[in-house]
Each structure stands twice: as C-alpha cells, then as structure tokens.
Amino acid sequence: MEGALTARDKVGVQDFVLLDAYTSESAFVDNLRKRFNENLIYTYIGTLLVSVNPYQELGIYTVSQMELYQGVNFFELPPHVYAIADNAYRMMCSELNNHFILISGESGAGKTEASKKILQYFAVTCPMTQSLQIARDRLLLSNPVLEAFGNARTLRNDNSSRFGKYMDIQFDFQGIPVGGHIISYLIEKSRVVYQNQGERNFHIFYQLLAGGEEERLALLGLERDPQLYKYLSQGHCAKESSINDKNDWKTVSNAFSVIDFTEADLENLFGIIASVLHLGNICFEEDDQGCATIPDTHEIKWIAKLLGVHPAVLLEALTHRKIEAKTEEVICPLTLELSVYARDAMAKAVYGRTFTWLVNKINSSLVNKDFTRKTVIGLLDIYGFEVFDKNGFEQFCINYCNEKLQQLLIERTLKAEQAEYEMEGIEWEPIKYFNNKIICDLVEERHKGIISILDEECIRPGPATDLSFLEKLEEKVGTHAHFETRKLAGPTGRKRIGWMEFRLLHYAGEVTYCTKGFLEKNNDLLYRHLKEVLCKSKNVILRECFLLAELENRRRPPTVGTQFKNSLSSLLEILISKEPSYIRCIKPNDRKEPSKFDDFLIRHQIKYLGLMEHLRVRRAGFAYRRKYEHFLQRYKSLCPDTWPHWHGPPAEGVERLINYIGYKPEEYKLGKTKIFIRFPRTLFATEDALEFCKHQLVARIQATYKSCLGRKEYVKKRQAAIKLEAHWRGALARKAIQRRKWAVRIIRKFIKGFINRNKPLCPDNEEFIVFVRKNYILNLRYHLPKTVLDKSWLRPPGILENMQQKVVTSEIFRGRKDGYTESLNQPFANSRINEGDINPKVLQLISHEKIQVSPPAI
Numbered sequence: 001m002e003g004a005l006t007a008r009d010k011v012g013v014q015d016f017v018l019l020d021a022y023t024s025e026s027a028f029v030d031n032l033r034k035r036f037n038e039n040l041i042y043t044y045i046g047t048l049l050v051s052v053n054p055y056q057e058l059g060i061y062t063v064s065q066m067e068l069y070q071g072v073n074f075f076e077l078p079p080h081v082y083a084i085a086d087n088a089y090r091m092m093c094s095e096l097n098n099h100f101i102l103i104s105g106e107s108g109a110g111k112t113e114a115s116k117k118i119l120q121y122f123a124v125t126c127p128m129t130q131s132l133q134i135a136r137d138r139l140l141l142s143n144p145v146l147e148a149f150g151n152a153r154t155l156r157n158d159n160s161s162r163f164g165k166y167m168d169i170q171f172d173f174q175g176i177p178v179g180g181h182i183i184s185y186l187i188e189k190s191r192v193v194y195q196n197q198g199e200r201n202f203h204i205f206y207q208l209l210a211g212g213e214e215e216r217l218a219l220l221g222l223e224r225d226p227q228l229y230k231y232l233s234q235g236h237c238a239k240e241s242s243i244n245d246k247n248d249w250k251t252v253s254n255a256f257s258v259i260d261f262t263e264a265d266l267e268n269l270f271g272i273i274a275s276v277l278h279l280g281n282i283c284f285e286e287d288d289q290g291c292a293t294i295p296d297t298h299e300i301k302w303i304a305k306l307l308g309v310h311p312a313v314l315l316e317a318l319t320h321r322k323i324e325a326k327t328e329e330v331i332c333p334l335t336l337e338l339s340v341y342a343r344d345a346m347a348k349a350v351y352g353r354t355f356t357w358l359v360n361k362i363n364s365s366l367v368n369k370d371f372t373r374k375t376v377i378g379l380l381d382i383y384g385f386e387v388f389d390k391n392g393f394e395q396f397c398i399n400y401c402n403e404k405l406q407q408l409l410i411e412r413t414l415k416a417e418q419a420e421y422e423m424e425g426i427e428w429e430p431i432k433y434f435n436n437k438i439i440c441d442l443v444e445e446r447h448k449g450i451i452s453i454l455d456e457e458c459i460r461p462g463p464a465t466d467l468s469f470l471e472k473l474e475e476k477v478g479t480h481a482h483f484e485t486r487k488l489a490g491p492t493g494r495k496r497i498g499w500m501e502f503r504l505l506h507y508a509g510e511v512t513y514c515t516k517g518f519l520e521k522n523n524d525l526l527y528r529h530l531k532e533v534l535c536k537s538k539n540v541i542l543r544e545c546f547l548l549a550e551l552e553n554r555r556r557p558p559t560v561g562t563q564f565k566n567s568l569s570s571l572l573e574i575l576i577s578k579e580p581s582y583i584r585c586i587k588p589n590d591r592k593e594p595s596k597f598d599d600f601l602i603r604h605q606i607k608y609l610g611l612m613e614h615l616r617v618r619r620a621g622f623a624y625r626r627k628y629e630h631f632l633q634r635y636k637s638l639c640p641d642t643w644p645h646w647h648g649p650p651a652e653g654v655e656r657l658i659n660y661i662g663y664k665p666e667e668y669k670l671g672k673t674k675i676f677i678r679f680p681r682t683l684f685a686t687e688d689a690l691e692f693c694k695h696q697l698v699a700r701i702q703a704t705y706k707s708c709l710g711r712k713e714y715v716k717k718r719q720a721a722i723k724l725e726a727h728w729r730g731a732l733a734r735k736a737i738q739r740r741k742w743a744v745r746i747i748r749k750f751i752k753g754f755i756n757r758n759k760p761l762c763p764d765n766e767e768f769i770v771f772v773r774k775n776y777i778l779n780l781r782y783h784l785p786k787t788v789l790d791k792s793w794l795r796p797p798g799i800l801e802n803m804q805q806k807v808v809t810s811e812i813f814r815g816r817k818d819g820y821t822e823s824l825n826q827p828f829a830n831s832r833i834n835e836g837d838i839n840p841k842v843l844q845l846i847s848h849e850k851i852q853v854s855p856p857a858i
C-alpha cells in the first residue's frame with residue numbers, strides 16, 4: 001500500500017473530486033469500475049467515502065492496517081473506512097466535540113459490515129484500561145444479539161438488518177471507549193408473520209431451534225424442525241446452507257452472558273419467542289355463523305403457559321373483539337379473516353415491543369455512570385433509498401428518511417464548504433443545488449403533508465380505504481410539483497402509474513408507491529381485547545412492554561407514520577449537534593458475487609445515493625485543497641528553492657514552488673493555511689512533473705545512499721583501526737609503565753647501595769646524603785624520562801640480575817666504564833660526588849623530560 005499523499009492511486013482517481021468530467025455519470029462509473037477491478041473498493045468524494053461491497057475477503061482489515069491508519073492525516077493514505085473512523089476519533093479527541101458517521105446504501109451494500117469494521121477499529125486502536133475492557137466487550141457483543149433479533153435472510157442479503165440503527169460510542173476525556181447507547185428505527189415487524197419466497201424470519205427463531213438445549217426446547221414446547229412452524233416456513237428456505245444457526249446460537253448465548261442477561265431474563269425472552277411460533281401455528285375455522293373458532297387448543301395452552309395468561313381469555317381475545325358502546329363494552333365475535341389479522345397483529349406487536357425492550361436492556365448494560373464528561377461518535381446504519389417494482393408503505397417511510405438525511409448532508413456539506421472558504425479568506429462562490437425541503441414538506445408538513453392525510457384517513461369515521469386515501473391525496477396535494485397520480489399525470493409518456501398508485505419525484509428520482517396496505521400498516525392496530533390480555537401477562541418482559549397505563553389512556557396511540565416522523569426528527573436533532581462523516585455503500589451486483597460489476601445496478605445506486613449531486617456541490621469551488629505544509633512536503637522536490645528542505649513559512653515555500661512550476665493565477669487561490677487548486681488537470685500536471693522528477697530524485701538518493709554507505713564503511717574501518725591502535729598503545733603503555741617501575745626500583749636499589757657503600761668513605765656523611773638527595777634523587781623522582789626507560793641498561797629484572805652492577809653505575813657516572821668497585825671506591829674515597837661525575841646524557845634526560853613516576857620511597 002502506498003504511504004504517501006497521492007491524488008491518483010494505482011488506477012483511476014482516489015477522489016472523485018479530481019475527475020475532470022465530474023458531471024458525467026459515465027466517468028464516475030468508469031473510475032469506480034477501474035478501481036473495483038483492482039480490488040480498490042474505497043474512493044473519496046472529498047471527505048465522503050464511497051465503498052463498493054467486494055463480496056470477498058481482501059485482507060484489508062488486519063491489525064497492521066489499523067495501525068497504519070492510526071493518527072495519520074486523512075489524505076495521506078489511500079481511502080479506507082479506517083481513515084474515516086480515525087479522522088472522526090482524532091477530531092473528537094482534539095476538539096472534544098461529538099461526531100457521527102452516517103452509513104447508508106441499499107440492502108446488501110455493506111453498511112453493517114462497515115459499521116462493524118469501525119467498531120473493531122476503535123476496539124483495537126483506542127487506549128484501554130483493565131477496568132474498561134468489559135465496557136468494550138459489551139459494545140462489541142451487543143452486535144450479535146441485535147443481529148439475531150433484528151436481522152434476517154432476504155433475497156438481497158443473507159444477514160439483512162431489518163431495522164435502522166443508531167449507536168453512540170461514548171469515550172472519556174482520554175479517548176477510552178467507556179459505554180454506548182443504541183436507538184433502533186422501524187423494525188420490519190411484518191416479517192414475523194410473513195416472508196417472501198426465498199426469505200426467512202428473524203435469525204433468532206432458527207437459532208433457538210437449531211442450537212437451543214433439549215431441556216430448554218422441551219420447556220418451550222418446541223421441536224427442532226423449523227419447517228413445523230408456519231411463521232418460519234413460508235419462504236421455503238428455513239434451512240439455508242450459507243447460514244450456520246447452531247454456531248450463531250453459541251455466539252448469541254455467549255453474548256447474552258456478557259451483557260448482563262440473567263437466566264430469568266432469558267427464560268422470559270425465549271418464552272416470548274416460542275409463543276410467537278406457537279401463535280403462528282394456531283388454526284382457525286369458521287362456524288355456521290361465519291365466526292372464527294379454534295378447534296385445537298394445543299398451541300393456545302402453550303402460549304398461555306409461556307406468557308402467563310389464562311388460556312380461555314387468550315382464546316376469546318383471538319376470536320372476539322371488545323367494542324366500547326356509550327355505557328358498556330360489547331364483545332363481538334370476529335370473522336375468520338379478522339381473527340387471523342388479530343393473531344398476526346399480536347405476533348407483530350409482541351415481537352416488535354420485545355425488540356424495543358431488548359435494545360433498552362442492552363442500553364442499560366452499556367451505560368457507564370462513572371463518566372460524566374463524555375464525547376461520542378455515533379454510527380448510523382440506515383436503509384438507503386429503496387426503489388422496487390412494487391413499493392409500499394415501508395419504502396415510503398424509508399425514502400422519506402433518505403430525503404431528510406440528504407437534506408442534512410447537502411446543507412452540512414454546503415455549510416462546511418462555505419465555512420472553509422470564509423475561514424481561509426477565499427472569495428465565496430454560491431453553489432446552485434436542488435433543495436429537497438420541498439419534498440420533505442410534501443411528506444411531513446402538519447395537516448397538509450402525506451403523513452397527516454394518511455393519519456386523518458386512518459381515524460376518520462366511516463369506510464376509509466386505501467383508495468379513499470389516494471383520492472384525498474389527489475385532492476389535497478394534487479397540485480404539488482413533486483406529486484403525481486394516474487389521474488393527474490395525463491399522457492406524459494413516462495412509465496404508467498396504476499390506479500392505486502401515486503408517484504413522488506424524489507431528489508434522487510421518481511418512485512411509484514402502491515397505496516395498498518397503507519392504512520393497515522399505518523394503523524398497526526392491536527385489538528384492545530388482546531392488549532388487555534398482554535398487559536396482564538405474568539411474563540415480566542411483556543408486562544414492561546404492555547403497560548396498563550396504555551389501556552387507561554383513551555387517546556389513540558400515534559400511528560406508525562407519525563411515530564416514524566417523530567423518531568426521525570429526534571434523530572436529526574441528534575445528528576445536527578454533531579460533526580458529520582459519511583460512508584455511501586454500493587452493491588456491485590445482485591448475485592452476491594465477487595468481481596462482478598453490474599453497470600446498470602451501480603448507476604441506479606449512484607443516482608439514488610445522490611452521489612453526483614454531492615460531487616457537484618463539492619466540486620463547485622475548487623477540486624483540490626491541502627494544507628501548505630502537506631503540499632510542500634509532497635512537491636518540494638520540484639523546486640530548487642524548496643528542495644531538500646524549506647526552512648521558511650510553508651505558505652511562502654508553496655508560493656515559490658508554484659511560481660517555479662508556473663501555475664496560472666486562475667488555477668489556484670492561496671488561503672490562510674491551504675492552497676486551493678481549481679482544476680484537477682493542474683494537480684495532475686504537477687503529479688506528472690513529480691513523477692518525472694522522481695527518476696532524478698531516485699538517482700540522487702541512490703548516490704547519496706551509496707556515498708553514505710561508503711562513508712559508513714570508512715568510519716567502521718577507521719574505528720576498528722583506532723580501536724586496534726588504542727589496544728596496541730594500551731599494551732605498549734602497560735609495558736612502558738612496567739618498565740618505569742623496574743627502572744625506579746633498580747635506581748632506588750642502586751642509590752641505596754651506593755649510599756651505604758660510600759657512607760664510610762665520605763668524610764661528612766650528612767653532606768653527602770644531602771647532596772645525593774638534592775641533585776640526584778629528587779630529580780630522579782620527578783623526571784625519570786620515558787627515553788631512559790627505553791634504554792637497554794634498564795632491563796627487566798631477570799636480565800638485570802645477570803648484569804654487573806658496575807656497568808649500570810658507569811652508565812650513570814661519567815667515565816666509569818672500567819669496573820665498578822675500584823672506580824667507585826677511588827673517586828669517592830676522599831671527595832664528594834660532583835655533578836660532573838654523572839653522565840651528562842643521563843642527567844639531561846632526567847632533568848628535562850616530563851614523564852613522571854611515583855616517587856621512590858627512600
């Protein structure tokens with residue numbers, strides 16, 4: 001992997017902003033394809049990351065990769081999800097503010113995987129203390145539990161999240177992850193009771209049957225075979241080879257123990273899961289009056305046991321409905337069709353609310369009260385724009401959510417652009433863009449928008465139907481520029497709109513919705529009778545989910561549409577207060593195959609993810625901007641003034657550099673801390689120049705390296721020589737010291753002997769000694785020269801022993817080479833030793849040379 005800030009990767013551009021034809025969708029797709037074919041799945045649009053699902057392991061999520069991106073400037077390494085995570089983390093730590101990363105894309109595009117990679121990145125790279133490891137583990141393990149209850153196999157994805165998820169990861173002031181909080185959005189409850197061909201119910205049902213212990217299943221009244229349950233077998237793929245339910249059960253069981261679920265919690269939780277399966281197997285029959293009955297109460301008994309309700313009460317609630325008259329309650333029998341509806345509504349409500357309970361339970365285990373000052377990074381993994389052949393109420397909600405998020409993205413991007421230009425003192429050029437507020441208003445405006453009209457239709461007395469809702473829409477918003485129906489559209493020549501359909505012209509394109517089921521789904525009605533049963537349940541979880549207060553409250557609960565609108569507005573409040581990062585995920589093909597790039601499918605996603613619009617907004621001003629120091633660091637070799645080092649202010653260095661290269665004034669602007677380059681071609685020309693320069697640079701570096709190596713070799717040799725010499729000299733010096741010691745000893749011996757022998761001859765004994773001491777011994781003490789030591793007459797003791805002492809003496813005393821005893825005795829018999837008697841050579845050496853020896857102790 002390249003380690004330098006680069007504009008172009010091995011293939012294509014690594015930032016779409018650098019595309020010359022940035023308005024061309026084909027150029028966009030080409031760049032994406034080129035990179036995808038080289039397994040480069042990530043590309044930037046400024047700071048937004050576009051990710052294409054590779055459907056294969058690429059080895060790009062290792063710990064060493066994480067370390068590579070840790071603390072590195074955003075643009076210095078090739079695009080990666082870790083760069084986004086690290087950038088958000090570093091900004092949060094340095095500015096102590098909150099961030100969020102919005103991950104969107106259609107089903108199977110890789111959103112959940114991206115959010116998991118980000119979580120792992122934080123788990124591995126953030127500092128950690130022993131006591132906080134449990135908080136980190138809980139954060140990581142909340143994922144498999146949520147996936148078990150909120151994910152399912154669909155035709156598009158074996159592990160599709162059927163809910164929107166926002167997760168706050170909380171950090172303390174040192175950047176240690178200390179806790180978290182999860183909010184879930186719009187779980188797809190309809191899946192509990194119905195699955196399309198090739199699809200499955202939520203994973204947890206299959207996991208429990210495949211992996212649950214025998215005793216547990218026996219207590220729940222369940223069999224291992226999922227085919228035996230209606231709610232699990234409608235898609236005809238209960239057993240799916242690509243999914244290992246047994247193993248997944250183990251993971252989930254382990255996660256439960258880490259995130260503080262007690263055995264009692266699990267008993268209640270799985271009691272609910274099992275009762276949903278039993279509910280699905282209840283069969284109704286019609287009696288003579290056309291009322292529903294339940295001939296076989298086997299399932300009813302199990303449900304009653306598991307939920308702690310009375311079986312007869314439950315049976316009545318499933319086949320009858322309480323209607324409140326003015327003074328009393330009237331119980332009416334339900335038709336077979338309505339009983340099936342009541343049963344399914346109960347299964348959906350029980351599962352949906354249990355899921356909410358589960359999220360709350362996980363939250364209470366993730367909460368960390370020890371830390372009051374926390375900063376957060378939020379991960380929003382939310383469904384992208386959905387456009388199918390048949391689009392219903394769910395697609396309407398999801399696409400409305402995407403309109404809102406797009407509004408946020410564009411506003412924040414524009415604001416960020418504007419803020420940057422202002423901060424840098426660059427002239428602001430207003431950007432034209434489509435403001436999708438008009439569509440958001442069409443959907444959400446109070447009393448006027450589509451959701452309000454739908455709610456009105458849901459509560460209206462009298463026979464309201466999906467068709468009457470459509471007519472109301474035509475009446476109330478029929479003139480809106482982004483709304484069409486068959487009646488209103490006329491012969492437009494575009495794709496036909498059906499009788500039950502309306503079309504919205506979304507920011508990303510038009511979507512036709514079928515109103516069939518809108519009223520029922522928006523109402524999500526659970527008969528009061530069934531609610532009463534559930535409120536009185538002995539199952540602790542259910543009692544928390546169905547509160548008696550709900551029954552006492554005579555006001556109608558908010559509809560699904562309104563609830564969704566409200567939760568979306570709270571989500572936007574959360575997001576607006578935080579700094580954004582964006583990841584847009586793209587699915588390369590519908591067959592979950594690696595290396596298959598389906599142009600048509602990808603163009604569709606580029607459109608609905610609003611990528612071209614984002615690119616246009618991002619490119620409206622300048623294609624490229626970098627801090628002066630980073631720009632200089634990369635291109636300094638292009639100018640002799642800045643190479644190899646520039647010691648002045650970076651801005652000045654950049655100015656010299658671009659003047660030398662020859663940038664034209666219209667090609668760039670200099671801000672306070674950054675250079676802004678308007679056209680990609682300017683940057684590419686600079687890159688080409690750098691490439692050209694690299695050869696010379698390499699040669700220069702090689703030469704420097706070689707001379708460095710040569711010098712290193714020389715220094716090494718020299719040091720070895722010095723060492724050798726020092727060693728040799730040390731040996732010599734030691735020898736010399738030894739010799740000096742011998743010399744001192746010999747001379748001392750000689751003088752002692754000399755004095756002793758000559759004492760009797762000397763008339764004035766005292767004088768003689770003083771003379772000897774003064775003129776000879778003292779000199780000898782302090783100035784015994786090195787050269788004297790080298791003299792042959794001062795030999796090591798072994799040799800000296802064999803020598804005549806007289807020879808030695810004669811060497812010291814002048815002209816006494818002819819024998820020791822006589823000559824010594826004669827001259828000293830009557831006279832003192834004169835200075836002239838001493839060998840002048842010796843005397844000279846003794847008095848002038850400066851090597852000192854320790855004083856002889858006489």
Ligand SMILES: Nc1ncnc2c1ncn2[C@@H]1O[C@H](COP(=O)(O)OP(=O)(O)OP(=O)(O)O)[C@@H](O)[C@H]1O
Nearest residue numbers: 053055056106107108109110111112113157160161
């Ligand atoms: N970066 C990746 N590297 C390798 N495989 C990936 C990557 N991203 C996704 N996949 C594969 O694609 C599958 C679908 O991805 P994922 O579940 O993240 O999609 P999604 O966008 O969350 O879909 P949904 O909206 O249905 O939940 C994964 O199970 C995995 O096999």
